[in-house]
Amino acid sequence: MRALSHLTSRHVIKSHTWHAHDNLTLVACWNPTNGLIVSGGEDCKYKVWDAAGHLLYSSNVGDHPVTAISWCHSSSSYFAVGSFNTIKLCDKNGWSHSMEKVNTGSIYSIAWSSDSTQVAMACSNGILLTGHVIDRRLEWDNYEATLIRRKVIEVREVANEVREVLEISDRVVHLEFGFNHLVVITPMQCHVYSVTNWNTPTIFNLKRSIISAVFLAEKHFLIVEWNTVLLYSYQGRLLGNPRWKGISSEPLYPACISLCADTLVIRSQNNEKLLHILEIPYNKPIVESQSHLHLHNVTQVALNYKGDRQLALIDVNKDLFLIAIRTTGSGRICKIGFTIF
Structure with missing residues (x-):
């Protein structure tokens, strides 16, 4: 016990504390990628902080205490908030983009899939609940692309209300729209659509299944795989690593x-x-x-x-x-x- 006490005293680090909630703080989750912290408490609020303790966002008072919070893995741009019979999807700025009412009692734990498209929730009535992130909407020029189901994207040309429905072979993990191209990532493939031809996309296989981000430019696009970046042409040709x-x-x-x-x-x-x-x-x-x-x-x-x-x-x-x-x-x-x- 003396050795343990001595070891502890030599490894004390300076901590930073701040008053986060009016009542008991029940949950907190720190995103190592963007450095943001989200917390929830018995005061029925969730809040977003930076690492120095500056308050970036505070939600309105909800109906029930916040009992679970979890950042998504690959994107770091949104997080899930659980409370009694309620699950919310929020962006990194704190704004709630969707709220689902479920009959499960309090949600006590939330876990994301590795590609951040699915979420599992442990509930107080013994149920394990799973859900999928859909209804993501992207805009480019006169076009709007919406992920309406796990494997279905609807593209709408706003000027004349022409709609195209794109059925993908596997669930959509990432999608980015820009420079007259829609890039769709599934667990195993990349699909590249042109606004001039929605019927015959360029499709090629991916080396890895976990994609962190996709960036588009005028002549090419970049796929980020954890610590690796790959540059492709819109014709699917690998331009470089x-x-x-x-x-x-x-x-x-x-x-x-x-x-x-x-x-x-x-x-x-x-x-x-x-x-x-x-x-x-x-x-x-x-x-x-x-x-x-x-x-x-x-x-x-x-x-x-x-x-x-x-x-x-x-x-x-x-x-x-x-x-x-x-x-x-x-x-x-x-x-x-x-x-x-």
């Missing part, structure tokens, strides 16, 4: 990846202040051309699509910066916004 200095087995954070016609930006897996900037030349290897070391941890990046290449980033302090990217190195850095808590 981008690599950068210090690449590791740690997962990539989708919010810190951005793609355009000639550039790819990825935040380092080991240093959250470091951005790798890669050139995407035609018929040549994709190589790291430069890097940018920011003063603070970077939480989000975005490249522009038109004009001189520029990179916008948001850091952990919620400050917004604009960086001019040049072939000879990063250009002028301009701070254009900040947030006060």
Whole structure:
């Protein structure tokens, strides 16, 4: 017991506490990817916090205490909230996108499937309940694509109300719409549709079944598989497997990846202040051309699509910066916004 006490005293770390709920805090879930914490309590509220304890969102008072909360795995953009006879699906900003009433009593535990398309719930009446995420809606130009069932997507052209129904061979894991193409990911395949031809998509097999994110650009798209990125043409041809200095087995954070016609930006897996900037030349290897070391941890990046290449980033302090990217190195850095808590 003395040895244990001595070991504990040498490994004490500084903790950070804050008052989260008016009554007992019942559940909390920390997302390691985006660094956000969601909590629920007997005050019948759920709240979203950053890692420093700043309140980002507080729900209205519900009818019953919040008894279960869980972030999805692959996306980190939404989470599920359980209470008495109720399950909610919320985005990372806290907003509730759907609410289902079930006859199961209190929901005590929530678990997501590895691809974040299905959820299992342990209920107080002894029932194990499963559900699927559907009704995801994406917009591009005059088109709207909606996942109406697990294997069915409805595409609507808003201007003339023309509708196309796309039946997929397997359940849809990811879908992204942009640059006149709809990219649909199933557990084993990638389907690429063009707005000019919905009947004959390009289909190719995937090397892995767990996809973290999909990014579209004018001439190509990027598939993120945990710590690997693969660049494809819209005809299904593999264009390259981008690599950068210090690449590791740690997962990539989708919010810190951005793609355009000639550039790819990825935040380092080991240093959250470091951005790798890669050139995407035609018929040549994709190589790291430069890097940018920011003063603070970077939480989000975005490249522009038109004009001189520029990179916008948001850091952990919620400050917004604009960086001019040049072939000879990063250009002028301009701070254009900040947030006060």
